[in-house]
Amino acid sequence: MTDTARETMEYDVVIVGAGPSGLSAAIRLKQLDADLDVVVLEKGSEVGAHILSGAVLDTAGLDKLIPDWKAKGAPINVPVKQDNFYMLGEAGKIRVPNFAMPPLMNNHGNYIVAMGNVCRWLAEQAEELGVEIFPGMACSELVYGENGEVKGVVAGEFGKEADGSHGPNYEPGMELHGKYVFLGEGVRGSLSKQVIAKYDLAAGHEPQKYGLGMKELWEIDPEKHREGTVTHTMGWPLNNAAGGGSFIYHLENNQVYVGFVVHLNYKNPHLFPYMEFQRFKHHPMVAELLKGGKRIAYGARAITEGGYQSMPDTAFPGGALLGCSAGMVNVPRIKGNHNAMLSGIHAAEAAHAAIKAGRASDTLSEYDSAVREGPIGKDLKMVRNVKPLWSKYGLLPSLAVGGFDMWTNNLFGLSLLGTIKHGKTDAAATEKASKHAPIDYPKPDGVLSFDRLTNVAYSFTNHEESQPAHLTLKDPSEPVETNLPEYAGPAARYCPAGVYEFVGQGDETRFQINFQNCVHCKTCDIKDPNQNIVWTVPQGGDGPNYPNM
Structure with a gap:
């Protein structure tokens, strides 16, 4: 005070x-x-x-x-007409039939909106x-x-x-x-x-759990636009490297939301969530949809995923x-x-x-x-065990067991599994870099995939540069002395806006915070292994200015 x-x-x-x-x-x-x-x-x-x-x-x-x-004119105009769910491989896809999904997963009766x-x-x-x-x-x-x-x-x-x-x-x-x-x-x-x-x-x-959601708004070829279509995918490119998946929603005016979620309890500090999203758009199914279109907005936001037991x-x-x-x-x-x-x-x-x-x-x-x-x-x-099952056993076992658990909850109002615990925080889930191989990501092509700073421009983010940085370090020496040698400096990757970077070499290395880029997703506050980064509010009005998102 x-x-x-x-x-x-x-x-x-x-x-x-x-x-x-x-x-x-x-x-x-x-x-x-x-x-x-x-x-x-x-x-x-x-x-x-x-x-x-x-x-x-x-x-x-x-x-x-x-x-x-509806009579009062709420901007809720696109009812869901088609619901698709796919498992992706690098070049192909398998559709999961709707009848296999628990009724609560049905999107009919819902609306695609810009919240x-x-x-x-x-x-x-x-x-x-x-x-x-x-x-x-x-x-x-x-x-x-x-x-x-x-x-x-x-x-x-x-x-x-x-x-x-x-x-x-x-x-x-x-x-x-x-x-x-x-x-x-x-x-x-x-x-x-x-x-x-x-x-x-x-x-x-239980500890709260989180995901990082990244989203682009695209204007696509009218021939490919299917207003009211909802598509979700799992699998490639994440497979078992991390939990997560994608969403593609066809809204009005030939526009499509393309989004990607990475669960933040991933172990490998070399993982680069933003680049996983960019790689996803090169899947044949997605690339064909976006071909000839243009991205008109970008943003990112953390998502609470702990559910019932973490509230x-x-x-x-x-x-x-x-x-x-x-x-x-x-x-x-x-x-x-x-x-x-x-x-x-x-x-x-x-x-x-x-x-x-x-x-x-x-x-x-x-x-x-x-x-x-x-x-x-x-x-x-009803869905309390889906996330911890995924975290403990990976994609395919959790799909089978989690789906069964949702069905028993839906039909009988009970779970044979009880309530499964989440365990450690997402920060504590991060393992030392020495236990994992670096990941080689393809360079963005500027057509379907984009570098972070180019995309951040499409979030229309602005911060008054003369104010104190709203991202602070509990220990200013920790990023270079501990985080970089032990965890390979994951802040340079987990931030979807390029806020953090390690500049210089050897003894001249320093940790730079480009707070002007921040889209207020809070990932750094959540995922930093030693919980050294603290997110606070900048002065009012600063940050992203999302249109139609």
Whole structure:
């Protein structure tokens, strides 16, 4: 905390993050009581600027929140018409028949959407109800009350110099206090991370697990476009080097989302997730689809994959963790937006009831119960063993056993396997470089595949260069003295934006952080073997500016 004097504003509920969970909470609060004072603070330059999601949307959350969303003009226009699932080899593919897949894997009834545009629309609905939404307002600190509860956040601090001192245009920001504070920051949010540690919310739960999702938006030849087609693949190029797979979604206007997910518990520090994605696009099936097209946007984002057994306690003194701040993604379905929205609804209902009863700043245990015992918990519990099976036994055994487990959960509501543990964190899963061979990746051709810096330009990322770097090192000597010799410097590879590089040779080697490139995926905070890199928020409005993603 700083001693800087700040203006204070009081609200009933302060919400950090204008994603699907935060906006759903804001809307539900105002539906329950139009007189509640609700504010949403968003670090992106506009609502949707930092939203990156697949996305095939299960509308369960939206149906509950705004049942007439279709009549109100929600940008949800492309129903899934065809669902394909392939196992890839280097040159061929085998289709997995749909009838073999558990019913929960069926995408019919879902919609292909740009989640950023859905959030922009949700923000309009919230503002019509009287919610105050402030984009470009990064929340850099938590404010605690006398009894150690969270009572607010600091938002809108601008104008620091690179060394952390106050520049000539310094603005100290404001303290926004609430009876309750909701953290809907998405995956590995900096404030959520602090809250989980301070209140020991992860105690009794498995470590959270993560994947790195990378995505490009392509405009393709109209002859090849099949609006409403959803394709998922597994296998090549990862095979058993890492867990993961791809998605290809045909949306409107001859556009296609091409995405690739690499599970971050991979062992070989030489693995280069971004280059695995670029290599994937040269598979004959994908190359033929993209031939003659052009890539028009790029982005990357970490994904929570721990599921049911990794969710921390979601309520803490003074507030709640929403959506991916707690980790509510259904991994085999590659879906979390519906659960994020449901979590916002649950949190709003719990807070409304508490405020109505004269309570404030306590622990909303009824919210945590609603998450675990309601539709979110049921959704995640059915698939809880898929990820740990994959991690322990590899692709093919996990497909067979995990598929069987999902079928028994679907048919009988039980698992013969119980609940399998995840074990170590993704950082701890990284093995020493000496145990693994380096991987030779083909050079990007500039047509189907691209180098990182070229692609980062298509994320429209911008950071004010005079500010302090929002990526810090606990020990500045560790990257060169330990990380490079023991792990071959994996930060230079696991970052999908080229933020980290080792410069120079021998005794002149230094670790360089190009924070201007950062797309806020948080992979470094997750995967660094010794957990030496800490991701925090830059000043508000900085970062990617995703269009239609």
